[in-house]
Amino acid sequence: xxxxxxxxxxxRRSPWGVLALVMxxxxxxxxxxxxxxxxxxxxxxxxxxxxxxxETFLPVPLEPLPYAPPVRVRVSSLKxxxxxxxxxxDEKGWIAAPPAQEPxxxxxxxxxxxxxxxxxxxxxGHVDNQAGPAVFYGLGSVKPGDSVEVxxxxxxxxxxxxxxxxxxxxxxxxxxxxxxxxGSPELRVITCGGGYSKxxxxxxxxxxxxxxxxxx
Numbered sequence: 737x738x739x740x741x742x743x744x745x746x747x748r749r750s751p752w753g754v755l756a757l758v759m760x761x762x763x764x765x766x767x768x769x770x771x772x773x774x775x776x777x778x779x780x781x782x783x784x785x786x787x788x789x790x791e792t793f794l795p796v797p798l799e800p801l802p803y804a805p806p807v808r809v810r811v812s813s814l815k816x817x818x819x820x821x822x823x824x825x826d827e828k829g830w831i832a833a834p835p836a837q838e839p840x841x842x843x844x845x846x847x848x849x850x851x852x853x854x855x856x857x858x859x860x861g862h863v864d865n866q867a868g869p870a871v872f873y874g875l876g877s878v879k880p881g882d883s884v885e886v887x888x889x890x891x892x893x894x895x896x897x898x899x900x901x902x903x904x905x906x907x908x909x910x911x912x913x914x915x916x917x918x919g920s921p922e923l924r925v926i927t928c929g930g931g932y933s934k935x936x937x938x939x940x941x942x943x944x945x946x947x948x949x950x951x952x
């Protein structure tokens with residue numbers, strides 16, 4: 737994420753600019769992760785989206801759901817079944833992340849859309865903490881076609897199908913591409929990734945791109 741995206745106006749509420757701030761707090765709180773020789777899985781080239789998000793398939797004609805906050809996130813391919821807490825802006829104007837000491841906890845950016853609404857909902861979580869792997873440690877191994885289920889407070893569950901997984905440098909994060917409204921109910925699941933050092937932490941972010949395919 738370059739300074740042209742978020743640097744001078746951290747409190748601005750643009751459609752995707754504020755959402756890009758998720759990555760700031762996420763990276764900052766994950767820099768003290770486990771310094772292991774083998775890090776978390778990274779996305780395979782076959783899982784990438786290509787040049788532009790959403791160009792690899794036709795949009796799914798699906799009726800969006802009304803607003804209702806999410807309560808859990810489930811990624812069966814990773815054996816992830818985690819509660820979700822609301823996250824917003826901290827006192828500095830950045831997006832807060834879930835507490836690092838809670839490894840099996842994800843955060844939903846509550847100032848954006850709810851999963852299942854038209855637009856792009858965002859769920860974040862740690863890749864690791866001082867004790868070891870955290871909720872989204874395996875996120876980079878998710879493949880196109882995998883499902884992400886998000887139960888909501890209204891009793892409905894929004895089911896999303898993954899169509900791309902990529903790792904982006906934190907110095908050149910494509911905010912419009914990741915957070916832009918595609919016209920359909922979409923979901924981004926984000927954690928840290930890329931290379932790691934004790935001094936700088938992770939140098940990138942793993943982003944899962946998914947689109948709602950059904951609701952139950």
